Amino acid sequence: MNDSTHDASNRGLSNLELETPEKPYLDSNELIINMGPQHPATHGVLRVILKLDGEKVLGTECVIGYLHRGVEKIAENRTYTMFNPYVDRMDYVAAVSNGLGYCEAVEKLMNVEAPARAKYIRVILTELNRIASHQLWLGTHALDIGAMTPLFYTFRDREEILKIFERYCGARLTTHAFRIGGCQYETYAGFEKDVKNFLAFVAPKIDEYEELLTTNRIWIERTKNVGVISAADAIALGVTGPVLRASGVKWDLRKAQPYAAYSEFNFDIPTGTNGDTYDRYLVRMAEMRQSLRIIEQAVNGIPEGPIMAKVPKIIKPPVGEIYHSIEAPKGELGYFIVSDGSTQPYRLRVRPPSFVNLQALDTMVRGLLVADVVAVIGTIDIVLGEVDR
Amino acid sequence: MAEEAKPPVPPPPPPEGEKKPAAEGRAAPASAEPAKPAEPVKPAAPAKPAGPVPVPWMSPLVEKYKGQYGSGLDAHSYLGQNCFAVDRSLIPDILRLLRDEEQFDYCVDITAVHYPQREKQFDVVWILYSFPRNERVRVKTQIADGASIPSSVSIWATANWLEREVYDMFGIEFESHPDLKRILLPDGWKGHPLRKDYGILQQDNEWVQINLGIESGQ
Numbered sequence: 001m002n003d004s005t006h007d008a009s010n011r012g013l014s015n016l017e018l019e020t021p022e023k024p025y026l027d028s029n030e031l032i033i034n035m036g037p038q039h040p041a042t043h044g045v046l047r048v049i050l051k052l053d054g055e056k057v058l059g060t061e062c063v064i065g066y067l068h069r070g071v072e073k074i075a076e077n078r079t080y081t082m083f084n085p086y087v088d089r090m091d092y093v094a095a096v097s098n099g100l101g102y103c104e105a106v107e108k109l110m111n112v113e114a115p116a117r118a119k120y121i122r123v124i125l126t127e128l129n130r131i132a133s134h135q136l137w138l139g140t141h142a143l144d145i146g147a148m149t150p151l152f153y154t155f156r157d158r159e160e161i162l163k164i165f166e167r168y169c170g171a172r173l174t175t176h177a178f179r180i181g182g183c184q185y186e187t188y189a190g191f192e193k194d195v196k197n198f199l200a201f202v203a204p205k206i207d208e209y210e211e212l213l214t215t216n217r218i219w220i221e222r223t224k225n226v227g228v229i230s231a232a233d234a235i236a237l238g239v240t241g242p243v244l245r246a247s248g249v250k251w252d253l254r255k256a257q258p259y260a261a262y263s264e265f266n267f268d269i270p271t272g273t274n275g276d277t278y279d280r281y282l283v284r285m286a287e288m289r290q291s292l293r294i295i296e297q298a299v300n301g302i303p304e305g306p307i308m309a310k311v312p313k314i315i316k317p318p319v320g321e322i323y324h325s326i327e328a329p330k331g332e333l334g335y336f337i338v339s340d341g342s343t344q345p346y347r348l349r350v351r352p353p354s355f356v357n358l359q360a361l362d363t364m365v366r367g368l369l370v371a372d373v374v375a376v377i378g379t380i381d382i383v384l385g386e387v388d389r
Numbered sequence: 390m391a392e393e394a395k396p397p398v399p400p401p402p403p404p405e406g407e408k409k410p411a412a413e414g415r416a417a418p419a420s421a422e423p424a425k426p427a428e429p430v431k432p433a434a435p436a437k438p439a440g441p442v443p444v445p446w447m448s449p450l451v452e453k454y455k456g457q458y459g460s461g462l463d464a465h466s467y468l469g470q471n472c473f474a475v476d477r478s479l480i481p482d483i484l485r486l487l488r489d490e491e492q493f494d495y496c497v498d499i500t501a502v503h504y505p506q507r508e509k510q511f512d513v514v515w516i517l518y519s520f521p522r523n524e525r526v527r528v529k530t531q532i533a534d535g536a537s538i539p540s541s542v543s544i545w546a547t548a549n550w551l552e553r554e555v556y557d558m559f560g561i562e563f564e565s566h567p568d569l570k571r572i573l574l575p576d577g578w579k580g581h582p583l584r585k586d587y588g589i590l591q592q593d594n595e596w597v598q599i600n601l602g603i604e605s606g607q
Binding site for chain 2: 111336347
């Protein structure tokens with residue numbers, strides 16, 4: 001902690017006079033402290049400068065960039081195919097979503113479309129990844145607030161998803177599961193059975209998480225009316241994903257502008273009403289159940305057929321530009337690609353949901369206590385790999 | 390998906406070399422009007438030499454602003470995505486109008502593209518979305534190196550960090566931005582990495598030596 005404005009000598013032992021009751025115990029000097037970048041509750045290397053009055057937060061400033069690797073610059077110096085694995089390293093807990101967004105953006109630029117079977121495989125893996133991402137969020141968020149048990153439960157169950165990924169493509173985290181034009185790998189023997197087993201396995205587990213938290217008195221005290229953001233503020237700040245939906249805006253790109261095969265499945269968009277940490281928790285829990293519905297429909301209806309569209313070996317999109325975005329677990333993940341007709345993108349911009357959502361932190365924590373800042377950072381669900389790129 | 394359905398595209402000159410528009414939902418209606426019957430077949434033959442070309446974007450919205458601003462504004466549509474190319478002088482006005490009158494209430498992204506060989510070296514791009522209309526539009530303008538551009542933080546609060554990132558990566562200044570400073574790179578860093586003249590291995594070695602105490606970051 002770096003105490004820069006407080007005059008420490010005021011509180012030195014020599015000045016401690018018991019007979020001066022008019023001297024307030026807590027003076028009202030503003031205190032500026034650093035939280036992070038090495039802090040377990042900031043979910044990575046996020047540094048937040050807090051301006052405090054006692055325990056009350058007067059304002060915050062986020063200092064980011066500790067994990068900046070220049071992903072957009074790298075993209076300009078790699079071919080479209082070579083850049084594909086890099087996107088997994090942005091939001092590394094939802095690597096499949098990153099890959100889906102990138103592959104679809106390039107496909108759109110080339111005017112090709114992945115075959116139906118590839119789209120179904122993509123939906124199944126992406127939704128599995130959404131559940132894994134939400135499980136990781138829930139475990140760490142609950143841990144931040146002081147509930148340790150959910151962490152073990154969610155990591156135990158997330159493992160089953162990672163096993164499916166590993167069997168499918170050999171990787172657990174940075175999967176690089178998709179290729180431009182479809183999927184590299186056909187599903188392995190027993191894939192559908194594994195996914196169905198997982199659905200049956202995880203549904204009661206989600207109830208279990210809810211039993212631990214939803215009516216838990218401490219959980220409610222720590223999350224209800226904490227970090228409230230109104231729908232109007234959320235829209236002005238460009239917030240998307242579960243955070244936006246918890247403020248009552250029923251908007252999900254999977255419905256609003258369907259991509260992959262999402263228009264073929266029935267599912268609901270869970271929304272909240274108060275826009276507080278508790279509602280965001282409920283929205284994400286409901287989203288996991290909706291993901292299960294989508295996966296169930298997809299796995300029962302995987303069409304036969306090829307998994308790769310006819311794409312040239314060397315990918316050379318025509319001159320032009322495209323913006324394509326998908327509903328990643330954290331919000332709208334967009335790729336803006338400018339092609340000059342060569343094998344490398346002329347410019348590739350990633351619109352990261354975590355980066356934009358993190359900007360709302362200041363609005364959400366003003367007037368709260370320091371302990372609530374931890375809860376709010378958790379509830380926004382950021383991944384610093386994506387914030388900093 | 391209402392986006393392409395809206396602008397009633399009066400058959401534009403069919404883009405040359407477009408014998409089969411691969412069945413891309415969003416792309417199909419605007420750029421590929423003439424070839425409807427061939428749609429349901431599997432995507433095929435993307436390797437045609439000439440790609441789709443931008444077509445003029447026709448809609449009441451465009452008519453309205455064209456009437457108002459005339460030659461300062463050009464509207465086109467590429468692969469079903471609509472884009473305004475506007476003159477730098479119109480920038481704060483047109484963005485504000487798009488939000489206030491056309492309900493583009495969500496600023497998705499602000500970014501830039503560097504074309505060093507051009508006289509006006511930078512394209513600044515706003516990607517906007519409207520929740521009520523479920524429609525996206527891009528606004529583009531060209532500015533010269535060293536020129537500044539009005540900030541849109543007063544229009545969309547989200548522009549704050551997005552503009553800081555553009556400043557950090559390209560060195561484009563945004564006028565009346567509340568707190569224009571670097572966001573991803575350290576404050577004392579020299580250079581703007583996403584400019585084309587900045588090499589991929591290039592670093593601010595002086596900064597690295599002073600602050601990290603090592604010879605080089607490579």
